[in-house]
Amino acid sequence: MAGTLVYSQKTELALELIEAARALCRAGLGNEVKAISINNRAQAEELASRGVNVWSIKGEGVAIADTAALASVIAQVAKELEGDAIVLSSDRRGKELAGRLAAKLDAGCLTDVKAVETAGQEVGLVRNALGGATVAVQTITSSLKVVAFAPGAFPCAEKVSDSGIVNELEITGTKATVRMIETRPKDAESTDIRKAKTLVVVGQGVEDKEDLPLVEELASVLGAEIGCSKPVATDKKWLSEDRVIGLSGKTCQPELALILGVSGQVQFTVGIREAKVIVSVNKDENAYMNQMADYVLVTDIKKALPEFLQALR
Numbered sequence: 001m002a003g004t005l006v007y008s009q010k011t012e013l014a015l016e017l018i019e020a021a022r023a024l025c026r027a028g029l030g031n032e033v034k035a036i037s038i039n040n041r042a043q044a045e046e047l048a049s050r051g052v053n054v055w056s057i058k059g060e061g062v063a064i065a066d067t068a069a070l071a072s073v074i075a076q077v078a079k080e081l082e083g084d085a086i087v088l089s090s091d092r093r094g095k096e097l098a099g100r101l102a103a104k105l106d107a108g109c110l111t112d113v114k115a116v117e118t119a120g121q122e123v124g125l126v127r128n129a130l131g132g133a134t135v136a137v138q139t140i141t142s143s144l145k146v147v148a149f150a151p152g153a154f155p156c157a158e159k160v161s162d163s164g165i166v167n168e169l170e171i172t173g174t175k176a177t178v179r180m181i182e183t184r185p186k187d188a189e190s191t192d193i194r195k196a197k198t199l200v201v202v203g204q205g206v207e208d209k210e211d212l213p214l215v216e217e218l219a220s221v222l223g224a225e226i227g228c229s230k231p232v233a234t235d236k237k238w239l240s241e242d243r244v245i246g247l248s249g250k251t252c253q254p255e256l257a258l259i260l261g262v263s264g265q266v267q268f269t270v271g272i273r274e275a276k277v278i279v280s281v282n283k284d285e286n287a288y289m290n291q292m293a294d295y296v297l298v299t300d301i302k303k304a305l306p307e308f309l310q311a312l313r
């Protein structure tokens with residue numbers, strides 16, 4: 001038995017993956033967590049401070065956006081270190097990397113994994129199935145496994161006094177397939193709604209864009225972040241995609257979710273069902289969202305928004 005290899009270019013996610021990989025080891029997959037860091041010495045040291053040995057790889061010309069080149073590098077390292085499992089983050093880039101690596105290494109692969117269980121003699125990987133309507137425990141039967149964990153599924157590994165070792169490794173001959181022309185920071189409104197204690201959620205029931213400032217004011221009075229259903233971001237483009245809740249967005253666990261005009265399709269509710277208190281405002285008393293809510297207000301949002309603000313200001 002050899003190692004479980006962890007990689008994410010984002011340090012916070014890599015720290016979560018260390019805990020995920022430890023859970024895999026406890027369940028019987030691999031006996032040592034090892035981390036990979038590519039062209040990022042500072043990250044390598046941060047990971048080592050969590051008590052894992054790190055391979056800090058210098059890959060000339062390997063850009064983070066170049067998932068084909070990243071996959072080549074990680075595949076080489078996995079062979080060298082005789083990894084049993086490669087653990088990635090199920091964010092956009094991580095999912096692409098997972099598929100590429102699995103194909104390169106002839107490994108089985110699961111993405112969007114939320115937890116680890118033992119399933120008989122096997123390691124069970126817990127993930128949503130049937131579009132989020134149910135939860136399944138699945139196993140990978142190939143000897144080498146690629147597992148991508150949902151961001152936030154595990155807490156970040158804590159610093160320990162006994163740091164791991166940072167090993168330098170140079171990889172040459174990787175062919176870059178992407179040329180980086182420019183990098184830009186995300187726009188200022190970008191946020192991580194997964195961390196919000198209170199969420200005001202905009203659904204398509206918020207029919208007029210002119211009502212968004214009222215929603216923003218309501219969020220500000222409540223000290224809340226704004227989330228949304230998918231069509232509000234992807235079809236209407238009123239809010240950024242990193243605010244989408246659900247299967248193709250984020251899974252949130254706020255103390256309070258005030259949900260404005262969301263019908264409650266399973267692809268949405270899978271991302272909010274762990275909220276402590278759900279309030280649904282919907283003019284349709286039979287909306288699915290209301291079945292999950294702790295409190296339901298059957299009314300038109302146009303009427304509810306000013307009244308909420310008047311009561312809370």
Ligand SMILES: Cc1cc2nc3c(=O)[nH]c(=O)nc-3n(C[C@H](O)[C@H](O)[C@H](O)COP(=O)(O)OP(=O)(O)OC[C@H]3O[C@@H](n4cnc5c(N)ncnc54)[C@H](O)[C@@H]3O)c2cc1C
Binds near residue numbers: 262283
């Ligand atoms: C593979 C796949 C992945 C998906 N992933 C996601 C995902 O991650 N997140 C997501 O959200 N969706 C996702 N979807 C889409 C999902 O199925 C729904 O289409 C979407 O959630 C609907 O958004 P909505 O509830 O805002 O809009 P609608 O379904 O149109 O619902 C609007 C609601 O507002 C109410 N309403 C209308 N006007 C008013 C008013 N004036 N006052 C009060 N209430 C009003 C209506 O009664 C209705 O209940 C996915 C779909 C697929 C196929």
